Amino acid sequence: MYERILVPTDGSTGTAHVAMQAIDLAEQYGGTVSVFHVVDETASSLLEATGSRDQLEEQGRRAVERIERMAQVHGVDVETEIRTGDPATAILEYAEEIDADLIVAGTHGRSGVERRLIGSVAERLVRHADCPVMTVRLPESDETVTDAADARAIAEDALAESEYGDGEITGVERQVSVWVVDVDADGESLVAYIDPVTQRTSLVARH
Structure with missing residues (x-):
């Protein structure tokens, strides 16, 4: 049912919970988790002059590697990809490229500026993706074993x-x-x- 599960990540706190949802489904259905990070071209262009573009790319690498390690711990097949562009557009294009069966995306579920910066990406995925989209509210911690x-x-x-x-x-x-x-x-x-x-x-x- 879910042979290829796409997990976009920006490294936000709480992303581990999003990853665990995808990993649990991949375990159940014998699927592959595809971890995807987009270096936001708008943020990159603004920071290029200060030499911070490399920092953004490094943050992306760490974000995907963290979820990659989580998937490996649970014995789930995993692949990673990092690209530059508009986050929502790049995620939708990549989902189509790999023929994703499901996108599992995090959202803060907040209002105001944070919603525009983060929630809008999940909102665009829900509206425009050709495959189902599962949204997971990001908690304040990355811990998945809490009691x-x-x-x-x-x-x-x-x-x-x-x-x-x-x-x-x-x-x-x-x-x-x-x-x-x-x-x-x-x-x-x-x-x-x-x-x-x-x-x-x-x-x-x-x-």
């Missing part, structure tokens, strides 16, 4: 796929930049470290 229940569920999945098979979760703690989940698996003490953004999970035996 102990989520961390517990991810740890249980990682445990089920490991050599241990199953076990009992004995503790869940949120530390500065990681979730730490304690596990008792057949008498062996384990700990699962979960990245709160990418959901990358490392299951380690305590010694």
